[in-house]
Amino acid sequence: MAWYAYCIAEKQAFPELLRHRKPIPMETVQGIEGNQVFLYPASDLAVIVSEHSSSENLNQKAAVDHARVISDCFKMSTVLPFRFGTVFNDDDALRRSIRSNQRQFVTNIDRLRGKAEMHLKVTLDDCCREQIRRLIPESMHAVGKEYLSNLRENATLQRERQTRARAVSVQMHRMFSPLAEEITCKRTDAGKMLLDIAHLIDSKCIERYQNKYSSASVLMKDCQMQLSGPWPPYHFVHRLTRAASHATAGSPAMSA
Structure with a gap:
């Protein structure tokens, strides 16, 4: 069976x-x-x-x-x-x-x-979207020094984007002080950046965490935030069992 x-x-x-x-x-x-x-x-x-x-x-x-x-x-x-x-x-x-x-x-x-996962989605403006969009067609026709200049400008804009996302994630960490966290960042079709943040917290602190979320929603006026949880610790099981995980049927493969 x-x-x-x-x-x-x-x-x-x-x-x-x-x-x-x-x-x-x-x-x-x-x-x-x-x-x-x-x-x-x-x-x-x-x-x-x-x-x-x-x-x-x-x-x-x-x-x-x-x-x-x-x-x-x-x-x-x-x-x-x-x-x-x-x-x-x-x-x-x-x-x-x-x-x-x-x-x-x-x-x-x-x-x-005794721990649970809380899940935050933080949406913020992509500060470099228009500049990068402008560079793409220009780079297709550029040659020589102009091409290299476009590459450097694009790299600079990408670093600015990463710096912006990193600053917001650090601010989230300071506000919520989780036991552990997993963060991913991606661009949306609407021209925004989406930070997907999983926080591991003590189950006894869920109400305190929810209160911190209410305060953060007011303070972070340039972001849109959504909270869900408490959830089973999906992200943190993956981290702890990476060496033992297998994707094939018949072997335990922990969720990401």
Whole structure:
């Protein structure tokens, strides 16, 4: 039997597992395609799984269901999410994979216990968009010194853009003082820069973090901000388990 994997949790969070060595159903949780979700005991860990058929369509709705199951489990335990689409071909594959990485999984759970991820999206004007847009057609026809000049100007503008994004991310760090953070920056179709910021915080400090967000929204008048969370620590599981992660079916691949 193949198993679809959602996450790894603490066995002690589910007292009913103490009396069982075989998978037992989680009565209140439904998985992908409405499948029954099971607690699969593995030493001091519990793997959250559901039965899987190769005919099942792992589409966008399935991705939403995958995240929902992880969020439901996060309410009961520290979790290490699996990447969407992770399938173990049989019981032996599941047990072998968990056993070979168990020490690292237990370490990660210990480090993430009592912590949550908050997600900030910060949108700001791209200060160099128009200048770079102007340089592109000019560079296509430039030669010699003019071409080199355009290259230097473009590099300067790119550095200014990076400096602007870095300054905002540093300001966010000072305001929120997270335990850890992951930041990406990209340009939007609307000519803006989008900072995607994940903050790892103590779960006891969620209300304080939300209050800081309210204050930051007022202070950062040149930015638009959106907050979501608390979430399971998706970004920080990836960081901690990079060496043990595999993308192939039948191996644990942690979410980014």
